[in-house]
Amino acid sequence: MTRSARIGRVEILNIEDYAPPPFDPQMFFPDVPIDAWEPHRSHHALDKNGKFRVSFGIFALISDDFIVLVDTGIGPSVPDMFGGGEGRLMTNLREAGIQPSQVTAVLNTHLHPDHVGWNMTNGDPTFPNARYYFSARDYEHWTSDGILANAPHIPTQAQPLEGLGLLELTSDGDDIAHGIKSLGTPGHTPGHQSFLIESDGEKGIVTGDVIHSRTQYTDPEWCAGADIDKPTAVATRKAMIERIVSENLTVASSHLVVDSNIGHVVEIENKRYWQPL
Numbered sequence: 001m002t003r004s005a006r007i008g009r010v011e012i013l014n015i016e017d018y019a020p021p022p023f024d025p026q027m028f029f030p031d032v033p034i035d036a037w038e039p040h041r042s043h044h045a046l047d048k049n050g051k052f053r054v055s056f057g058i059f060a061l062i063s064d065d066f067i068v069l070v071d072t073g074i075g076p077s078v079p080d081m082f083g084g085g086e087g088r089l090m091t092n093l094r095e096a097g098i099q100p101s102q103v104t105a106v107l108n109t110h111l112h113p114d115h116v117g118w119n120m121t122n123g124d125p126t127f128p129n130a131r132y133y134f135s136a137r138d139y140e141h142w143t144s145d146g147i148l149a150n151a152p153h154i155p156t157q158a159q160p161l162e163g164l165g166l167l168e169l170t171s172d173g174d175d176i177a178h179g180i181k182s183l184g185t186p187g188h189t190p191g192h193q194s195f196l197i198e199s200d201g202e203k204g205i206v207t208g209d210v211i212h213s214r215t216q217y218t219d220p221e222w223c224a225g226a227d228i229d230k231p232t233a234v235a236t237r238k239a240m241i242e243r244i245v246s247e248n249l250t251v252a253s254s255h256l257v258v259d260s261n262i263g264h265v266v267e268i269e270n271k272r273y274w275q276p277l
């Protein structure tokens with residue numbers, strides 16, 4: 001059980017923003033029959049009461065050269081549907097020894113509200129010395145007519161960064177910095193991106209919302225209700241899992257339960273399983 005791992009010279013550290021109360025798994029995976037969860041219960045996919053646990057958090061990538069945050073959590077005020085609490089990212093970052101001014105880059109996997117919640121604070125960038133990286137395709141989607149009108153977090157957490165000149169728009173395969181690369185992983189959102197890390201011959205990936213539950217490493221057809229284009233999300237998930245297994249990547253999936261969201265995918269009798277570090 002760990003909150004951190006090392007990929008060459010890069011430390012990857014999970015920092016939680018908020019954990020909502022456990023809820024009915026069908027709230028998160030509406031198309032998955034409740035019986036389908038049974039074989040996964042021995043792997044702690046649900047808690048002892050049969051409820052699904054999820055974490056809202058981020059990963060910090062730390063080396064001698066940079067401190068990069070992948071996503072910024074759900075933000076200071078958590079919506080009622082997730083328990084209505086308070087995000088603790090800034091406190092937890094400081095407890096991990098990271099000051100906001102030290103962050104050199106913020107990489108957003110996608111522009112859902114639970115991933116950009118601390119991009120800005122009261123109209124100012126929360127990480128004043130960072131450049132912010134969105135996928136060009138996701139930014140285009142979320143700022144398009146019809147979508148923007150129903151996405152009040154975009155004018156507060158995304159668009160001001162463009163006006164401030166702090167925004168970088170990425171495409172599949174772009175080098176971001178120091179061995180970190182964008183990997184286009186569409187489906188959950190149209191321009192969803194994951195991040196590949198390579199350092200001293202070791203490799204890893206931060207998946208973003210290609211994965212919401214450890215069960216999806218075994219059953220990649222399972223889609224979260226929030227996956228916008230489900231057939232594309234399934235194809236992306238399958239391709240990503242093949243790559244994780246064939247390249248033996250160290251994997252970080254932020255929505256998995258804290259202390260078990262960094263690990264590997266192992267193959268046993270032709271089935272894949274999540275194996276936390």
Ligand SMILES: [Zn+2]
Pocket residue numbers: 112114115209255
């Ligand atoms: Zn999410």
